[in-house]
Amino acid sequence: MERARKLANRAILKRLLSSSKQQPLYKSSSRCLSSLSPSVVQGGSNVVSKVHSFNSRNLVQFVGTRSISVEALKPSDTFPRRHNSATPEEQTKMAEFVGYNSLDALIDATVPKSIRIDKMEFPIFDEGLTEAQMIQHMQDLASKNKVFKSYIGMGYYNTFVPPVILRNIMENPGWYTQYTPYQAEISQGRLESLLNFQTLITDLTGLPMSNASLLDEGTAAAEAMAMCNNILKGKKKTFVIASNCHPQTIDICQTRADGFDLKVVVSDIKDIDYKSGDVCGVLVQYPGTEGEILDYGEFIKNAHANGVKVVMASDLLALTMLKPPGELGADIVVGSAQRFGVPMGYGGPHAAFLATSQEYKRMMPGRIIGVSVDSSGKPALRMAMQTREQHIRRTRPLATFAQLR
Incomplete structure (x- = not known):
């Protein structure tokens, strides 16, 4: 591609120098929807003033010698028409402008034939489908599905x-962008939505710090497990998980524990004890995976008395009615944001959240959005405390590449 760019630039410069004293001739495009539009010619206003009736003779005189474009009669919502704005005639002119007689000649000069195939064949869609045809095709496929009630639960409802x-937020381009914001401050609308997300999480969990989401609830629980290990500087190597947690969360924590050299113990909440003195943290579900609601007040006090950090996996929608985990004394709260109205989508993708106290903010994974000011002194949003993240803390970052996306 770099070679193509250089060749094109060189040809354009040469053409501009050779024709700098010439007046370019602009012709009307054949891509107009109506092939009966008048050509843009000098004195066009006089021509219009002479047209008194739209009979066939006057109409022919009105449009002049312009030919009718067959392209204008073809569907306008096909993929090439929507995404390749230049017509074949315009593509040829563009290629000639940079010194080639066709677009194929330009490709031959830049992309070796040895790495190209003749054409891509899709037998079912040889001619391609228009947008309207594709929507109808997808509706036909969807109509064959049988929709049943879902009773699996386990955090997905x-x-x-x-x-x-949907209209004012989900479909409002002011709130979203179509690309990954590697230079996040450019996307102030997206940062504002993430800040709103963080604010809502802190309100519901009762904890002052929240990140701007993680991958899913199981991953967030595993990150919280790693936080418990880091808080105690790796001195305690056992992490206890209550059996009322979602099974997928337990599985992910058990898998991730190997990388931290941690031992995961799954136990009924009534049988959890800390006599070994080697427990760094405990994970409980609130409400439980089967819907039970327990009062964890005394349980958390007992854990803290034994130097154990408490992680609580919570349902955000339930927290609008239940006592916040922060008020119960939880150190870290995790969960899924699917309850904010995200379709189940066969299990994902659903963002997770992680909230904690100010004391552990430097150990949090993921991005954190903060309020700042720009060079003009106006309020602006930016990523805060980035020294925790992969692109700065290279040796042992607290966020994976996938989470930074």
């Missing part, structure tokens, strides 16, 4: 999002 929210 059907939700209803009011249309007003």
Whole structure:
């Protein structure tokens, strides 16, 4: 591609120098929807003033000698028409402008034939489908599905999002961008939505610090497990998980524990004890995976008395009615944001959250959005405390590459 760019630039410069004293001739495009539009010619206003009736003779005189474009009669919502704005005629002119007689000649000069194939064949869609045809095709496929009630649960539940929210937030380009913001400060709308997310998480969990999401609830629980290990500087190597946690969360924690040289013990919440003195943290579910709601107040006090950090996996929608985990004394709260109205989508993707106290903010994984000011002194949003992250703390970052996306 670099070679193609250099060749094109060289040809353009040569053409500009050779024709700098010439007046370019612009012709009307054949891509107009109506082939009966008048050509843009000198004195066009006089021509229009002479047209008194739209009979066939006057109409022919009105449009002049312009030919009718067959391209204008073809569907306008095909992939090439939507995404390749230049017509074949315009592509040829563009290629000639940079010194080649066709687009194929330009490709031959830049991309070796040895790495190209003649053409890509898709037998089912040889001619391609228009947008309207594709939507109809997808609707036909969807109509064959049988929709049943889901009773699997385990943190994933059907939700209803009011249309007003869909229109004003989900479908509002001011709130989202179509690319990964590696230079995040450019996307102030996205940062504002993430800041709103963090604020909502802190309100519901009762803890002052939240990150801007993680991958899923199981991953967030594993990150919280790593935090417990780091808080105690790796001196205690056992992590206890209550059996009322979601099974997928337990599985992920057990897998991730190998990398931290931790031992994971799954136990009924009534049988959990800390006599070994080697427990760094404990994970409980609130509400439980089967829907039970327990009062963890005394349980958390007992854990803290034994120097054990408490991680609570919570349901955000339930927290609108239940006592916040922060008020119960939990050190870290994790969970899934699917309850905010995200479709189940066969299990994902659903963002997770992680909230904690100010004391452990430097040990949090993922991105944190903060309020700052720009060079003009106006309020602006930016990523805060980036020294925790992969692109700065290279040796032992607290966030993986996937989480930074």
